[in-house]
Amino acid sequence: MQFTELIAERRSIRKYEAAVPREELELILSEARQAPSWKNQQTSRCYVLETPEKLEELRAEALPSFNRSSSANASLVVTTYVRNVVGFSDGTPTNEIGNGWGAYDLGLHDAYLILAARNRGYDTLIMGIRDADVIREKLGIPENEEIMSVIAVGKRAENPAPRPRKDLAETVRFF
Ligand SMILES: Cc1cc2nc3c(=O)[nH]c(=O)nc-3n(C[C@H](O)[C@H](O)[C@H](O)COP(=O)(O)O)c2cc1C
Secondary structure (H helix, E strand, O other): OOHHHHHHHOOEOOOEEEOOOHHHHHHHHHHHOOOOOHHHOOOEEEEEEOOHHHHHHHHHHHOOHHHHHHOOOOEEEEEEEEOOOOOEEOOEEOOOOOOHHHHHHHHHHHHHHHHHHHHOOOEEEEEOOOOHHHHHHHHOOOOOEEEEEEEEEEEEOOOOOOOOOOOHHHHOOOO
């Protein structure tokens, strides 16, 4: 698929007909790993839910009802980053951003993930509205990782129109 077409076709999908087989998910997550990161420290982490029981449990207990229904039938990938590594040197923040750099790297990783999924015929929904405490407890995620998103990945069962974007003139300045 051409990259321009890929970008144009990607959108958040809130209706799925099927989850992603393990082998396909491994390929998508491998491609996400190719994202750049601060000093190549690769602090992004993924926790994949694939069994119906685990999926149902996490959906029921960690997602609000609108995200629960939007992600029905899809696989779920919880993404985190290891705190106090990226953007730090000997435990001291390199600049004012601090752990924001870990979140930045994870955002790049997740951008690769959603595009890699689309390229392989799957779609995604990034969900930032979730209960991190419940997710940590259910999946045993260590305290030194910041839980960011839950990403639904699956076969789309809807074809929404592209959502509008602000004009370039509103968001970009050339000097
Ligand atoms: C960090 C982040 C968090 C988001 N959280 C949610 C969410 O909890 N629930 C939801 O339905 N959509 C969520 N979205 C999806 C956005 O609403 C969506 O990307 C935006 O409306 C643009 O639409 P598009 O992705 O189809 O281009 C989130 C997106 C991002 C990047």
